[in-house]
């Protein structure tokens with residue numbers, strides 16, 4: 001059995017103010033933003049990180065498109081992967097654009113942080129609409145508390161800031177450690193800027209920077225939450 005490979009899946013595109021993607025960056029400028037799920041396999045285990053947003057209905061959520069090919073189950077089938085074979089789903093956090101398609105994976109166990117389940121019912125003011133509680137609580141979760149190993153070669157660590165219970169997924173690969181950071185930061189520019197820029201949607205500035213310090217110590221290749229650049233490669237590594 002080999003080490004894990006990571007495949008980014010494009011599961012929709014929404015239009016957002018740049019300053020919401022990256023705090024105080026280009027306010028008033030709209031930009032397209034990809035919605036991303038990740039498929040991980042070592043040849044045996046079949047793992048999803050996040051499940052994406054449910055199809056747009058023109059009423060809820062931000063302006064958003066999702067073609068048929070961008071439905072997460074279709075995107076997987078196109079790669080020759082049957083969604084029924086997904087054994088594990090790890091949710092970086094429970095925002096609607098990351099966690100609303102759990103029903104597409106009927107045979108998976110769903111891993112989420114305890115703090116995220118607590119936070120989603122009482123988030124900071126203004127962030128309530130980002131959670132679809134009626135969808136979230138249809139899933140039975142395996143609850144993780146801070147650090148946990150999910151499979152051989154995959155572990156999670158709590159990295160709050162965007163939400164109180166956001167987690168980063170650490171993946172052991174042939175080219176070292178990769179870290180899928182969820183929306184801890186959305187764009188590579190956030191991490192590459194000096195000083196680093198945090199997510200425009202956050203619970204506390206300091207908490208974001210504390211989580212940045214935590215992931216910086218990992219010496220991992222970081223994969224952000226909403227950057228088209230991740231699709232420059234079909235597979236990592």
Ligand SMILES: [Zn+2]
Pocket residue numbers: 093095098162183
């Ligand atoms: Zn989010």
